[in-house]
Amino acid sequence: MEEEDNNDEEDDGNEDAEDDDNEDEYYSSIHRHAHNWFGEVKDPQAAGVALLNSGDFGKVAPKIRKRRDEQNLAKLVLRKSTRPTISAVQKEDYASNLVPNTNGTTVATYDANIYTAQFSDDSSFYYTCSQDFRLHIFDMNAPPVPLSLQRRGGIMPDPSLKTSMAVRKTIQGHPGRWTITDANLSPDNERMIYSSITPTVYMTSTSPDGSSAQIPISFSDTTRRYVRNDIWGSSDSFGIWSCRFSADGNEVVAGGNSNLFVYDLLANRRTVKILAHSDDVNSCCWADTASGNVLVSASDDTFLKVWDRRSLGTSQKPSGVLIGHTEGITYVSAKGDGRYIISNGKDQALRLWDLRKMRSSLEFDAVEDKFYGVSGFDYRYPHYPKPRYQAHPKDCSVMTYRGHSVLRTLIRCHFSPAETTGSQYLYSGSADGRIHIWSLDGRVVQVLDRAHTLPMSFDPSSPEPEPTSGLHSSNCVRDVSWHSQEPVIMSAGWENGRGGSVIARHEWKGLLKMPGAIEDWVERNNQEHAELASERRHSQRLAERARRFGRQLPGSFDSDDL
Incomplete structure (x- = not known):
C-alpha cells in the first residue's frame, strides 16, 4: 500500500x-x-x-469543578473530611486536573538511541x-543520586550512561x-x-x-x-x-x-x-x-x-x-x-x-x-x-x-x-521535540518543549527558571510515559541520528514554582473579577429595564404586588 x-x-x-x-x-x-x-x-x-461526561473516563465531578474553576484542593479535602455523607477523597478527586506543565529536567543521557x-x-x-x-x-x-557523588564514590559502571536515577x-x-x-x-x-x-x-x-x-x-x-x-x-x-x-x-x-x-x-x-x-x-x-x-x-x-x-x-x-x-x-x-x-x-x-x-x-x-x-x-x-x-x-x-x-x-x-486522571488525557511524542497532551474534547491542554529542557545539574522538583527563547529542538521524542501515581511524565528523545538520547522528567509544578505565575494569576484573577462585575451590572440593567417594561403590561406579575 x-x-x-x-x-x-x-x-x-x-x-x-x-x-x-x-x-x-x-x-x-x-x-x-x-x-x-x-x-x-x-x-x-x-x-x-x-x-x-460519559463516566467511561473517570469521575465526572472533577471535570465539572474544573469547568467551574473550583479547584481548591484544601477546600475539597476539608469538605469531604467534615461531611460523613460525602465519600472519602480519592486520587482522581485531586489529581485529575494536575497535568505535567514543565519542559523537563534531564535525568539521564545515553550514547545510543532509545526505542522504548x-x-x-x-x-x-x-x-x-x-x-x-x-x-x-x-x-x-x-x-x-547526583552525578558528583557517583563520580566520587566510583559507582558509574556504564560509561555510556549518565543518570541521576x-x-x-x-x-x-x-x-x-x-x-x-x-x-x-x-x-x-x-x-x-x-x-x-x-x-x-x-x-x-x-x-x-x-x-x-x-x-x-x-x-x-x-x-x-x-x-x-x-x-x-x-x-x-x-x-x-x-x-x-x-x-x-x-x-x-x-x-x-x-x-x-x-x-x-x-x-x-x-x-x-x-x-x-x-x-x-x-x-x-x-x-x-x-x-x-x-x-x-x-x-x-x-x-x-x-x-x-x-x-x-x-x-x-x-x-x-x-x-x-x-x-x-x-x-x-x-x-x-x-x-x-x-x-x-x-x-x-x-x-x-x-x-x-x-x-x-x-x-x-x-x-x-x-x-x-x-x-x-x-x-x-x-x-x-x-x-x-x-x-x-x-x-x-x-x-x-x-x-x-x-x-x-x-x-x-x-x-x-x-487511577489519577481517569484516562481523560491523551499524549504523544513528536519528531519536533515536543510532547503534546490533549483533553478528550480535542483541545491541546499542554505542550512540553524539549528545546527548553534543563541540564542534569538542576533539580527536577525545584522552582522553574525563566525559559530561554529562540531555541530549536534537536530532539525527536519517540516515547513518553506518565507516572501512574504522580503528575510526572518521562520522555525519551533522540539527540541526533549519530546516536544519543536524553531522558527528561516533566513535573506538574504549582504557582509557587512557575516563573511569574503568581503575578500572572493575580492579574488574570483581577481581570476575571472585573469582567464578572461588568456582566453583573449589565444583567442588572437589563433586569431593571424588563421590570419597568413589565409594569406597563396589564396583568404582569411583579414582586412588589406580593
Missing part, C-alpha cells in the same frame, strides 16, 4: 549511516518545513465532551531499550538486527521481553540477583539453532516490531511483517499465527486486561484490525476493522477496558476508537485496495505534503487529535493513567 520498504526501522538505520553529517540539518528542517494543514482546535468538540522508555504498571520501575541492544531498569522508589539492573540483550525494536515488562515486574528484527523475542529476569539467562521465544514456523556469527539473521525472513505480555503474564502477543502472533509461555509454544495485514504490523496490543481474548493489530497498510481468539478456529477474518488513517500506523495503545483504543498515524493524526463502532469485514473488503494517502510520501523525511484527504472516506474513529509531528520514527502515544 505505502511506498516504503518493509523494514522501516532498519531502513532508518541505513539512512542514518549515510546521512550522519546532515543530521542537524534534518532536525532544523522539521521546523522550516512544518505546515499546519489542519486547523487548531480551540473549542471543545461535541464527541469529545460526550466522552468526558516506559514506567512499569505501578511506576516503581522505569525501563528503556536501545539501539546498542542494552536494556536499563531504574528504581523509581530510590532517591536520586538509581540503576536497578543493566541487561545486555541478545544480538539481533539493527536495534531492539520493543520491550515490555511483565505485570509482576519480574520479567522483561524484548524484540528485534528477527523472529525471536527474548525474555529475561529483572531482578539484580536473578538469572542472566536469555530465554528465546520463537515465532518462526520452524525452530533453528541460533548461529553466533549470523547477527543479521539472514536465514530468517521477518522481524518482530512489537511485543506485549498479557495481563496475567502467561502469554505474549507480537507483531511482525504482516503477521500477528500469540505465544503461550506455560505451554512453551506458539498458539496463534494470523496473516493479519498486507504490510508491516508496527504495533499490537491486548484490548482489555481481563479476558485476553481480544487482540488489536496496527499496520503500515493504514488499518487497525480487531481479532477475537474465540472465533479464529472457524475463520481467519478479523472481528472488525478500524478505518480512518490515510497513512501507515506507528503505534496502538489500549485503555484496557476492551472498548477504547488510540493510534498514532503517519498522516499526522492521533485517533480515538470505540471498538463497538468498527467496520465489518464486508465493509473493509470494499475499500481494502483503495489508497487515500499522499503518493510518494516517506515519513522518514521532515516534510508531510498537503494531504488529499484528512481522513479515510469510511472513517469510523470517534475523535481525531493533531498538532504533533509523526515523522522520522514510529512515534508512540498513550492514555493518561486511569
